[in-house]
Amino acid sequence: MSNELEQRLAAALEARAGQVGPDDLTPRGLPGPAGRGPSRAVWVGLAAAACLAAVGAGVVVPRLLADLDASQPPPVSRPDVPPDVGQDWEPIGGVESDVDLDGDGEADRVRLRGEPDPDFEGRTRLDVELSGGGSAYGVVALGSTLATYSPRGADLDLDGADEMVLTVDVDEATTAPRVLDLRDDVLVEVAPAAGDGTPLVAGPVRAGTDPATGLVEQRAADWWLADGTLRSSVSESAYPALGMSWWVPDPFVAQVVTWRLEGDVLVPRLDEDVCISRLEEERRPCEPGEQDGLPDLAPVADDLVGAGESARLIGGLPATARIIRSGRSDRVVVTPDGGRPSGFTIFGKRLRVFTTAPSALVLDEVAAAYDEDGDDRPDGVLVAPTDGPITPLRAPDDQRAWLAEDGAVYTVSGGSGRVELGQWARDGDDLLVVPLGTVCLPDDGDVTAAERC
Amino acid sequence: MRAGSVDDGGPSVGLEELYATHRLSLVRLALLLVDDVAAAEDVVHDAFARMVARRTPLRDPHAALGYLRTSVVNGSRSALRRRRTARAYAPPLDVAPTSPEDSAVLAEEHRAVLDGLARLGRRQREVLVLRYWSGLSEADIAATLGISRGTVKSTASRALVALERVMTQEADR
DSSP, X not given: OHXXXXXXXXXXXXXXXXXXXXXXXXXXXXXXXXXXXXXXXXXXXXXXXXXXXXXXXXXXXXXXXXXXXXXXOOOOOOOOOOTTTTTTSEEEOOOOOBOOTTOSSSOOEEEEEEOOOTTSOOOEEEEEEOTTSOEEEEEEOOSOSSSOOOOEEEOSSOSSSOEEEEEEEEETTEEEXXXXXXXTTEEEEEEEOTTOOOOXXXXXXXXXXXXXXXXXXXXXXXXXXXXXXXEEEEESSOEEEETTEEOOOSSEEEEEEEEEXXXXXXXXXXXXXXXXXXXXXXXXXXXXXXXXXXXOOOOBOOOEEOTTOXXXXXXXXXXXXXXXXXXXXXXXXXXXXXXXXXXXXXXTOOOEEESBOOTTTOOSSEEEEEESSSXXXXXXXXXXXXXXXXXXXXXXXXXXXXXXXXXXXXXXXXXXXXXXXXXXXXETTEEEEEEEEEEEEOTTOOXXXXXXX | OOTTOOOOSSOOOOHHHHHHHHHXXXXXXXXXXXXXXXXXXXXXXXXXXXXXXXXXXXXXXXXXXXXXXXXXXXXXXXXXXXHHHHTTTOOSSSXXXXXXXXXXXXXXXHHHXXXXXXXXXXXXXXXXXXXXXXXXXXXXXXXXXXXXXXXXXXXXXXXXXXXXXXXXHHHHO
16 A cells, blocks of 8 residues: 555655745744743742642642653552452443553453442452453452443553543542553552642542631632543632532633653643633633633612512512511511511611512522612521521621622622622521622722722 | 663763754654644744753763654644643644645645644654654654554554545545
8 A cells, every 4th residue: 555655645744844944944042041941831830839838728739840851760560469359240331431551543342340349339340351452450449339430541651552541439529530550461550649739630629718707718620631631620719618609700710730640650740721611611721811700790680679569579489578667667578489478677677678589699498688778788688488487697797788680699898999809698597708809890889890900 | 752861971962053953854843743833943942942951961962862852742742732722622633724825835635645644643643754754763753752663563554544544535525
């Protein structure tokens, strides 16, 4: 076949290469030692690492590019697993593999067997039929023998053959890759070096506690395989979490590392930062100077009803609110659809209720935001269960708050300029302000025009 | 490959001479891998920068060129990865489409081959470029790419078959 094809290929390559001549090259001298600094990504990474260390978070510790001179061939341990372990264990079905362990360009076939265990938490034996001939096996603890596994391949040591990557559940919210390297026909588990704090998980990574609010702060981590490489990311900032809620901006800036296998350990190499949008389901290069996104600050909900009026609440669970004048006070009566009415009074206060429900902070019960001082701003939230009395949640502080049409209540620490943006959240029978960062408001104080400073 | 990591005490390779002699050929090598002149120049610049930054100078010119070649191949992979990142990780092909100017200058027969080459896998493309443009031996290709000679041989063989197949498919369209 190939004499003609080889000649055509060589000629085409020569033609393409010949399109660049000496005169086409940009005038550049040999890079000098003093002129060569770390790439942008390295500096960003170092800065980020310093920030993370400053808040006491054991997270990204980027390894810079390996020094080819200083590094000796990394140690490679040899497996010591008897070949007959697990050959009679229960087959695990549904395995869909895409891995080329012998580097011949063809996918290998993988079978799994689970060690009998009453809790289905025994070890797993992997048997591989190598497409180029021969076989391999391994015995690893994957956590569960009930799960469905899809072994995938990534050439992490750049030797032309894949390592096997399995996804395992760390907990309900977190997965991690389990990497197996083929050595002497045995699959050997490899992992980041002990003490390497670079996250290699998908899910929240606890970064500490905000001393001002007491809220847990978590970084958003992820990992993925792309183009035969294993990569992971972790958000440069940590975001507050409370119960099942986690205030992650969209998009957010994340630091990315590519993992390489060096000897027995996976080593992270800093890569370009990305901006991750969960809404857009994308990872993309950040724009110059791009920061974490702000919440979509919906228009202000400013429709209220007062004494003698009633309204269907918009958003949230269906319900009706009406306000009854009662002497020097007003009484708010909330009636969930299919439930019993219940009332709420503050002695001596004229109450009004927003027709938009604060559905972003009370998800599973009827809720209404009220104004007690006539300034058209929410002063608290009334939670009305279907069968029970109203629970009032009072404003956590006296900062300027507003109810947005999407049911969220935001706060700012000032009228214009550089202010702290916050959002109300329910914490049991209390409200608290979740800090969302510093923003700049225009001179007219239009909160929906807030931007990162 | 760590071909240049041995300090044998001899005179170090003259980097200026190396740069003057091999910069163009290395840019061309990178061009064949990333299909973009500016990116190719950056890749080669970074490769020399890494060599300049070495704490241990290289004594063997052959090892120095091998080091640079490996560095260029690795840098080209990184450039392609960055390009894919810029496309939200969903590239249809590894290699960027050629510019109209390129297409106008290159003969159609060459363009057909290069388009076919662009549709091959990364490793297959690298092996073919190193073998049919750089003219490297299997051993040198293996050292450059950090794979075995057997893998070089099998990859090259499969790559030619694949290239012929994709070119035939294109011709039949």
